[in-house]
Amino acid sequence: MIAAAVPDLPAGESPDLILVPATPAERIASIKLNxxxxxxxxxxETYIEREDHLMQQRLTRDGLTCWILVDRNEPVGGRTILSSCESYRKKALMxxxxxxEDVATHGVGSVYCRPEFRGKGYAKRMFEELxxxxxxxxxxxxxxRKSLFTVLFSDIGKKFYAQFGWRPFLSSHMSLPAMESAVDGGDVTRDLFAKDVQQTVCSEAVLAKLRDQMRVASLKSSKAKIAILPDFDHFVWHWAREEFFAEKLLPERSPPVVKGAGNDQARVYCAWNRNFGETPExxxxxxxxxxYDDPTSPAEEQAIIKAMASILRRAQxxxxxxxxSKVEFWNPTPLLQKAMTLVDPKAELVHREKDSIASLRWTGSEDGLGKDVEWWLNEKYAWC
Structure with a gap:
């Protein structure tokens, strides 16, 4: 499965290549490769442990598939992994x-082809099959009996996956430097723990409001609207990731328990997680x-913007x-951009061209749902 040298590699267009779910042993082999x-x-070994830990979370325990491109002539248990990826079954709205409608979709991630196998068309073949x-x-x-769309987040720009139907969507972000800020005595921003996030960010009432907003919007435009359902399972998955890193890298510290921040007066809330990278940067x-709710007056708008700014300072x-090193969030709305100017007048909106390009493949046109689609809630929680 991980041969140092494999003679006579098949061509990427060979009819002998097939894309199949990996066996448990092949899944581990693919993780070692990537x-x-x-x-x-x-x-x-700790990375494998992390991947096993994430696979046991509610979001993925019954819906994760590791795919491998192999030669059909090789025996199971001895197949050379030519390219690999994972798909994650997710709940969604359309x-x-x-x-x-409550629908199901797939997110695609962990796309990998080892360097010595690149240039042979294996990733291309894998996505043609996938x-x-x-x-x-x-x-x-x-x-x-089918999925209307699938999503992925490209780290190799916008062109490669587009040729297979995954069209790039808005991929922007704003960021602030980490900062030890003083506490304002009049600030009513509060920390959110896991149970608070469940109540304020993804409760049944919040999700019901989202459904109604999408329903109303669909009456005003012929385009279908889709969203990855922002349910509690998504946040638990992200937190399981950060908590695993914290335990392994910072064993002397207690696990991170503050999962977001909010302002009850303005009804503005956010959920976050900490991503530990290879370097502090x-x-x-x-x-x-x-x-948050859309404001209905200038005074409400200013209250919401001020609350957002306070929450951003708490995040810093x-x-x-x-x-x-910093705080970052994706695809900020105009209100969030105004809040950013209160915190840092020099903050800029960055449009990504290579990393984490939100991409969506829409097949709803085959069901009479139109040729184009709007992606709602294109935020970091949906990343996979």
Whole structure:
């Protein structure tokens, strides 16, 4: 499975190549191969332990598939992994013509081809096969028996995955440096723990409001609207990742328990996680999701912007406490951009061209749902 030298490698267009779910042993082999790209500050065995830990989370324990491109002529247990990736089954919403459906989709991640195998067309072949498999993979219980869309986040720019139908969408962010900020005595911003995030960011009431907003929006535009469901399982997965790193890298510290911040008066809340990278500069506190109501007056707008700014300052402080280099959040709305100018007038909106390019493959046109689609809640929580 991990041969140092493999003679007579097949061509990428060979009819003998097949994309199949990996056996448990092949999954571990694929993790060892891609560890050179993604293990970060962990050693290989700890990286495997982390991947096993994440696979047991509610978000992924029943919906993660490790895919490998192999030669059909090689025996199971002795197949050479030519390229690999993972798919994650996710809950989603789709709104069209005044109706909202609970649907299922897949996120794609961990795409890898070892350096000595690159240039032979294996990644291209893998995605030619994958796009067809994911349309119906694990969709037997769904009402449509298929997926209407799938998502991935490209770290190799916008062109490669677009040729297989994963079109790049808005991929911007804003960031602030970590900072030990003073506490304002009049500030009503409060820390959010896991149970608070569940109540304020992804409660049934919050999700019901999202469904209604998508329904109303679908009456005003012919484009279908989709969103990865921002349920509690998504946040728990991200927190399991950060807590694993904290335990392994900072065993002398208690686990991180502050999972976000909020302002009850303005009804503005966010959930975050800490990403531990290979160097201190790679440590980032990501705001995973923002929740707030659209203002109905100028006074409400100013109150919301002020609350957002206070929450951002609290995030800066939390980032400093955990040796993060910065705070970052994706695709800020105009209100969030105004809040950023209160915190740092020099903060800029960055449009990414290579890393974490949000990409979506839409097949809803085959079901009469139109040729184009709007991606709602294109925020960090949906990253995979």
């Amino acid at each position: 560890s050179v790209a993604w293990k970060g500050p962990l050693d290989v 709104a069209h013509d005044g109706h909202v 796009r067809l498999k994911l349309d119906t993979w694990e969709m037997e219980e769904e009402s449509r 790679d440590n980032v506190l990501y705001i995973l999701r923002w929740v 402080h939390e980032a400093h406490e955990w040796n993060m």
